[in-house]
Amino acid sequence: MANFNFNKVILGGRLTADPELKTTPSGVSVTSFSLAVNKPPRNGEAGDPLFLNCTAWRGTAEFITRYFHRASSICVIGSISENRWTDRNGIARKENFVLVDEAFFVDAKAEMPGFRTHSDVEVDPNSPALAGIDPDAAPGKASPQAYSTPGARKEIAQTEGDMDEQLPF
Numbered sequence: 001m002a003n004f005n006f007n008k009v010i011l012g013g014r015l016t017a018d019p020e021l022k023t024t025p026s027g028v029s030v031t032s033f034s035l036a037v038n039k040p041p042r043n044g045e046a047g048d049p050l051f052l053n054c055t056a057w058r059g060t061a062e063f064i065t066r067y068f069h070r071a072s073s074i075c076v077i078g079s080i081s082e083n084r085w086t087d088r089n090g091i092a093r094k095e096n097f098v099l100v101d102e103a104f105f106v107d108a109k110a111e112m113p114g115f116r117t118h119s120d121v122e123v124d125p126n127s128p129a130l131a132g133i134d135p136d137a138a139p140g141k142a143s144p145q146a147y148s149t150p151g152a153r154k155e156i157a158q159t160e161g162d163m164d165e166q167l168p169f
Contacts, residue, residue: 007079009098012106013037015072016051021065031061035076035098054078056100064103073106 019033032055039047054076056064068074081099086092 008077009079010075010077011035011037011052011098012073012075013052015068015070015074018070019061019065019068021061028058029061030055030057031065032097033064035074053095053097054100055081055097056103060100060103064100067105068103075104075106076100077102077104 013035016034016036019031022030024030032053035052035054036049037052038049041047056076056078064074076098078098078100080096083095083097084092
């Protein structure tokens with residue numbers, strides 16, 4: 001029989017904390033976060049939660065930290081990976097985690113924690129924060145690769161400006 005290996009994970013759950021974007025010394029974006037998912041129910045009882053550690057790199061990390069917060073529902077696709085190290089006492093350690101390749105919205109906009117519509121926000125057109133911004137200019141379009149790792153879906157929203165056009169809700 002041929003050697004068969006398959007390592008693909010699809011998870012849907014909620015973030016347990018706000019993801020924090022970090023940058024490696026070489027300038028690569030990374031975020032690590034914990035995802036709460038329920039175990040499948042057994043014998044009619046509700047499944048207990050599992051807390052799975054996840055790591056995303058580059059554009060996927062930037063996308064997640066920009067649009068998701070604590071308690072946000074998220075769907076991630078990736079693979080199981082592991083870190084191996086030796087601790088201070090010389091003991092070999094190993095940790096499994098989900099290496100996230102793709103991330104997707106799950107909630108409708110109105111259900112997202114902290115989501116505010118444009119009508120909820122009062123904007124002073126003379127605000128210094130808006131200085132130099134042309135309100136009639138079309139928002140810039142980033143390349144699909146800007147927020148995705150190799151193999152990631154290109155439908156992920158690239159900028160806030162085109163986010164409404166690409167979201168399915």
